[in-house]
Amino acid sequence: MSVNNTNNTIKYISLKTALPGPMAEQLMQRRNEHVPRGPFNTVATFAAKGEGALLTDVDGNTFIDFAGAIGTLNVGHCHPIVVEALKDQLERYIHPCFHVMMYEPYVALAEKLNAWTPGNHQKQTFFLNSGAEAVENAVKLARKYTGRRAIISFERGFHGRTYMAMSLTSKVKPYKDGFGPFVPDTYKMPYPYYYRAPVNMTSDEVDDTILAQCEQLFLTEVPGEDVAAIIMEPVQGEGGFVMPSARFVQGIKTLCERYGILFIADEVQTGFGRTGKHFAIEHYGVIPDLITMSKSIAAGLPISAVTGRAEIMDAANVGEIGGTFGGSPLGCVAALKVIEIIESERLAERALHIGAVVDERFRRLQQLVPQIGDVRTLGAMSAIELVQDPATKAPDKQLAQRILREAHSRGVIVMGAGLYGNVIRLLSPLVITDDQLNEGLEVLEGAILAAVAH
Structure with a gap:
């Protein structure tokens, strides 16, 4: 079954199966039997190949990676020089x-x-x-x-x-x-x-x-x-x-x-x-x-x-x-x-550019989505904080979880954070291209709007 996005602007994300796909499902059964439940997993699939800001799983699904191994991959997956x-x-x-x-x-x-x-x-x-x-x-x-x-x-x-x-x-x-x-x-x-x-x-x-x-x-x-x-x-x-x-x-x-x-x-x-x-x-x-x-x-x-x-x-x-x-x-x-x-590659300067692009997108989206209570950015550390109501600022962990699931199902890997579990954070590799960044943000924005309308 193909679930690939038909939007013509999608060039990097390629989703061939639902998550987890058949091969990932088999590995998930083995993981659940032989690995304790304690180690958490962000996406319900298994990696097969990483390159730059892209991750492909064992079923051939390719994702834009906005998690970067929790900020571990500033130079990206498998940089050829490394x-x-x-x-x-x-x-x-x-x-x-x-x-x-x-x-x-x-x-x-x-x-x-x-x-x-x-x-x-x-x-x-x-x-x-x-x-x-x-x-x-x-x-x-x-x-x-x-x-x-x-x-x-x-x-x-x-x-x-x-x-x-x-x-x-x-x-x-x-x-x-x-x-x-x-x-x-x-x-x-x-x-x-x-x-x-x-x-x-x-x-x-x-x-x-x-x-x-x-x-x-x-x-x-x-x-x-x-x-x-x-x-x-x-x-x-x-x-x-x-x-x-x-x-x-x-x-x-x-x-x-x-x-x-x-x-x-x-x-x-x-x-x-x-x-x-x-x-x-x-x-x-x-x-x-x-x-x-x-x-x-x-x-x-x-x-x-x-x-x-x-x-x-x-x-x-x-x-x-x-x-x-x-x-x-x-x-x-x-x-x-x-x-x-x-x-x-002047990646510190690149981080400032990435942060500026993300911050502008998030702040524009904030005007449409009052549940985005705050936008915080320093370089390429960017996050939105989700609330039930902008006046009370009551944390909305459930909305954050819906956004994460929706984003993953659409081919963008993002993670949560925050004391209340109501923050979506971005830690993309600093080598991400502008096309990949914009595609990922477009898809993430759609995931946020879908989750809010849920």
Whole structure:
């Protein structure tokens, strides 16, 4: 059965079956029998091939990918430069383990990130496997260096699923429910959410109120002198693409400096050109003490990094940080090529263009669809927040779910987000062409209108 869209403007999406198709249905049965239900899946099918911003499944259905492996594929699926570098590396050596015999790509990538990250101070970098591991190790280093115990994160923040990272994460379901007790000496500060601020309160007033509450935390929960670090997403990813002002971020940095607290920027989702700069923290005029990175660092290979001030990074003694697979040669080689591609193809500038196109489309659609309560964009991190009523701003998770299902059935892969599950977020590869971007947005717009009319 063909369900392909007959619109003449559709050039890239090709839907030959309903979802899941027959081959995907067989794989789904095997997945349900042999894999636990815990790992979630966005689209009810299985990948066969990825290229740039396109994904084709096992039944021959081709989708425009606005999810990008949750922001992992800034340079797209199977960028040929990365693929060739990996083939070459595979023929040399796969994994001697940096702790057994060192290899040059590890050092080369550390050098590159030390130069690429914000600040002219002396830095050092080491590598791990995942964003959560990067967060865990940034916390270890902060505690080791400061000799302090407490770590502060923010409401709605997401930092991973390991126990320290999960303790720092704010959203209870599905990430924390039933998994306690959690790591002690972790605390949450409020984070500005200007769309949901009290009526008539300005952004500056929101910032001032929250910064005062942060200061109050040192009186009511933990002394500032006992806090090792504050960790912040420059844009809250899983939290719904909630974006603070530069004034607020600078206020937190000032608070850190006043009490000798380290500032950790969690750039796992926001890094590597996604927001129009190498790292999102650069939008705020703040230089962090430590930066955690993963996702788009290596075009889909599992590697993460912590980069920070050399004196902090060197606080750990020999053997106190690391891991068997951390900084694998394949991941390091891929990451070096990713940075080369971002620079040569000017993908940070491309992110600004993508964001401008998406923002304009969403804001125009917002005039027709009052359930689109807010549009938020920073570079190619774009989202709409869906509400039942624009006056009450009551979240509409059900509408968000209908939009996701409708978009997937029409050949566009998008994901949800937000504390209330009412946000649709876009994280397309930065290599997406204008034709692909516009086609995907046209189809997504149709999915939104259909879901609203449901």
